[in-house]
Amino acid sequence: MPRRSLTAVAGGIAVAAALVLAGCSSPSAAPAAGGAADPDAIITVGSQNEPTSLDQIGGGSSGVTEVFTGNVYEGLFRITDDAEVEPLLAAETSVSDDGLTYTFTLADATFHSGDPVTADDVKYSLERFISEESIAARKRQLSVIDTVTVVDDKTVDVTLVSKSVSFTYNLGYVWIVNDTATDRATTEDGSGPYTLADYRKGDSITLDRYADYWGDEPANGGVVYQYYADPTALNNALLTGAVDLVTSQSNPDGLAQFDNDDFTIIEGTSTTKEILGLNDRIAPFDSVDVRKAIYSAIDRERLLDSIWDGRGQLIGSMVPPSEPWYIDLADNNPYDVELAEDLLAQAGYADGFEFTIDTPDSGVHSTVAEFIKSELAKVGVTVNINIITDDEWYEKIYTNHDFQATLQGHVNDRDINFYGNPDFYWGYNDADVQTWLAESEAADSVEAQTDLVKLANQKISDDAASVWLYLNPQLRIAASTVTGVPENGLNSLFYVAGIAKAAS
Numbered sequence: 001m002p003r004r005s006l007t008a009v010a011g012g013i014a015v016a017a018a019l020v021l022a023g024c025s026s027p028s029a030a031p032a033a034g035g036a037a038d039p040d041a042i043i044t045v046g047s048q049n050e051p052t053s054l055d056q057i058g059g060g061s062s063g064v065t066e067v068f069t070g071n072v073y074e075g076l077f078r079i080t081d082d083a084e085v086e087p088l089l090a091a092e093t094s095v096s097d098d099g100l101t102y103t104f105t106l107a108d109a110t111f112h113s114g115d116p117v118t119a120d121d122v123k124y125s126l127e128r129f130i131s132e133e134s135i136a137a138r139k140r141q142l143s144v145i146d147t148v149t150v151v152d153d154k155t156v157d158v159t160l161v162s163k164s165v166s167f168t169y170n171l172g173y174v175w176i177v178n179d180t181a182t183d184r185a186t187t188e189d190g191s192g193p194y195t196l197a198d199y200r201k202g203d204s205i206t207l208d209r210y211a212d213y214w215g216d217e218p219a220n221g222g223v224v225y226q227y228y229a230d231p232t233a234l235n236n237a238l239l240t241g242a243v244d245l246v247t248s249q250s251n252p253d254g255l256a257q258f259d260n261d262d263f264t265i266i267e268g269t270s271t272t273k274e275i276l277g278l279n280d281r282i283a284p285f286d287s288v289d290v291r292k293a294i295y296s297a298i299d300r301e302r303l304l305d306s307i308w309d310g311r312g313q314l315i316g317s318m319v320p321p322s323e324p325w326y327i328d329l330a331d332n333n334p335y336d337v338e339l340a341e342d343l344l345a346q347a348g349y350a351d352g353f354e355f356t357i358d359t360p361d362s363g364v365h366s367t368v369a370e371f372i373k374s375e376l377a378k379v380g381v382t383v384n385i386n387i388i389t390d391d392e393w394y395e396k397i398y399t400n401h402d403f404q405a406t407l408q409g410h411v412n413d414r415d416i417n418f419y420g421n422p423d424f425y426w427g428y429n430d431a432d433v434q435t436w437l438a439e440s441e442a443a444d445s446v447e448a449q450t451d452l453v454k455l456a457n458q459k460i461s462d463d464a465a466s467v468w469l470y471l472n473p474q475l476r477i478a479a480s481t482v483t484g485v486p487e488n489g490l491n492s493l494f495y496v497a498g499i500a501k502a503a504s
Contacts, residue, residue: 037500040221043482046234046243048250048362049492050227052391054199055184056175057134059394062411062492065173066247067205067225070495073175073190076104076122077168079493081486083322083413085169089117089176089191099163106154109191109214111178117191119156123148124179126158135399137412140421141170144441163442165449166414173491193218193497203227207496218497219484229362238263238477244501245478245485247494250363252309258477268487269322270474271413273315274368276357276467277397277406281427284353285404291464293343295333297379303371304470307364311473317461318416320471324446325416325453329461340379352380355404359385360393365407368469398425409472413491416453419460428465432456 051063056073070078076090087093092105109117129136130143144164149157160167181189188196193215194207205225209218226243228234231251237243239257249255258265278285278294285291300314313321316329344350359369366387373383388396397403406425420437422429433456440452460466478485484498 035502037219037483038221038503039217039219039500041501041503042222042224043220043245043496043499043501044224044226044243045494045496046226046228046237046246047248048228048231048234049247050202050390051205052394054186054188054196057129057131057136057139058185059135059137059398065411065492066494067207068188068190068192069173069175069493070192071194071207071223071497072188072192072196073177074109074192075172075174075176077172079169079172079490081488081490081493081495083488083490085172089122090171093168100160102158102160102167103151104156104158106156107214110212111181111189111191112195112210113178113181113189114212115178115180115189116153117176118153119150120153121176121179122156123150125174125176128177129174136174137415138170138173141166141417141441142174163444165441165443165446169414194223197222216497219500220496223496223499231363238479241479244482245476245499247476249475249477252307252311252475255309255475255477262480264478264480264482264485266476266478266485266487267311268474268476269490270312270472270488271320271322271415271490272409272411272472272474273318273320274364274409274469274472275407276372276469277408277426278466279401279404279425279427280429280465281401282404284347284349284355287347288463289343289347290349291467292333293340293347293349293379294376294381295340295464295467296336296343297340297381298372298375298467298469299335300469301335303368306371307367308470308473311475313471315468315471317457317468318410318419318466319453319457323414324450325457327454327457327461329458332461333464333467337378344379344381352382354382354384356384356386357405357407358393358397358403359387359407360390361387362390363409365409368407401425401427411492416456416460419456419465426466428460428463430459430463430465433459 049063049066053059074088078086078088080086089107089109090104091107094103106117126145126148130139130145144160145158146161147159151157178189193210193213195210197208198206207223209222234246235251235254238246278291280286304312314330316332319326357369359365369385376383397406417437418424419428420434436452436456440449443449474488476485481502484500486495
């Protein structure tokens with residue numbers, strides 16, 4: 001079969017399709033303030049983003065991506081902090097002329113157990129990722145995989161059902177796991193620069209540096225993720241030196257206390273969308289007019305100002321400005337109380353209605369829910385707020401679809417594809433959107449892909465498929481003795497190997 005080889009950066013269409021976040025570069029492990037970096041320093045990371053599972057195919061939330069992807073487990077490719085695609089476990093890649101068969105030659109890497117990374121592991125990992133039991137976020141996109149064939153220990157062929165312009169990009173999020181490993185809920189056997197040393201649910205995850213790592217040695221001796229439910233407690237931990245940095249600042253009111261020489265405020269590019277997700281399967285949210293009325297009844301600019309004090313921005317669809325198919329749709333469903341009232345009357349709800357928002361207890365969701373409740377009261381809509389845990393959210397909302405409305409911060413990049421899946425938790429079902437998104441993946445060029453995704457982008461906004469409240473700012477804070485902190489955190493990726501701390 002005729003083949004064309006890919007370049008060292010995963011080449012051709014796949015790399016051209018990778019979005020580039022302007023002005024950002026991968027962090028380096030330069031000496032931190034106060035002296036030379038200590039190569040054995042333990043970095044303590046404060047986070048509110050605890051995993052709900054340690055197994056990627058079990059959902060795991062963005063928290064498992066933050067801790068494990070690229071740190072404990074590795075993929076065939078790596079998505080850099082500035083969103084480029086780099087080869088990782090796939091040392092060489094070639095693609096058949098019809099774009100359907102990818103041949104990967106594997107790097108000489110080993111798992112933490114000492115087992116070599118082989119083609120059998122790749123086959124097992126990819127098939128497991130798209131299996132019936134998997135609820136991984138990118139399962140649908142990677143279900144384009146038809147067959148995975150082991151050629152020899154270090155070579156594997158992956159044949160697709162149809163061309164996928166984003167295939168290697170999506171593979172950057174798939175862990176290659178040891179096919180003999182068991183109990184992935186509490187243990188691991190990855191090939192990354194760190195091993196899982198300790199896991200205390202509700203408290204912390206500790207990663208130790210892996211002495212026999214096949215790649216470059218980390219700039220630190222290990223990492224402890226310390227979890228905090230309350231943003232004020234997280235900030236206090238940073239102020240007192242209990243943690244060295246925070247992965248995301250969710251309490252803008254606390255920023256001023258870090259605006260001094262003892263700390264560095266890092267502002268990157270976010271892909272996190274705060275969404276009021278409506279269950280489009282059920283009344284009254286199966287009505288486009290009702291969804292648009294809800295959208296227009298909420299003063300999103302005032303909400304953003306009250307939450308983030310001028311940081312972040314309004315968006316009108318699932319696509320942030322950092323992605324190739326962005327359209328400025330912030331005013332497509334404008335704040336207009338009279339319009340909202342007219343749309344409700346048109347839909348048969350002139351006297352309003354009552355519904356419940358199931359709200360995760362993490363981050364700012366409960367504050368946002370109270371704001372929405374007060375806004376919708378202006379148009380006669382009564383909102384009940386039900387606070388649930390993140391674990392409950394995954395079961396009730398994500399898995400069982402047992403809800404009317406919910407709040408969630410969607411961190412994934414390029415996740416407009418969720419609107420092409422009628423089985424996704426919000427249940428949006430539009431044949432044109434499904435067709436455009438499916439055809440975009442089979443496009444012959446990035447330009448053709450972009451044109452098709454823009455059509456879907458416009459349509460989901462016109463239909464108010466969800467209420468996109470705002471795009472979070474990406475804010476991280478580190479002690480001035482710490483350097484090499486990733487800026488952007490694309491899709492919650494948080495590579496810790498480049499983080500260094502000055503010797504005390």
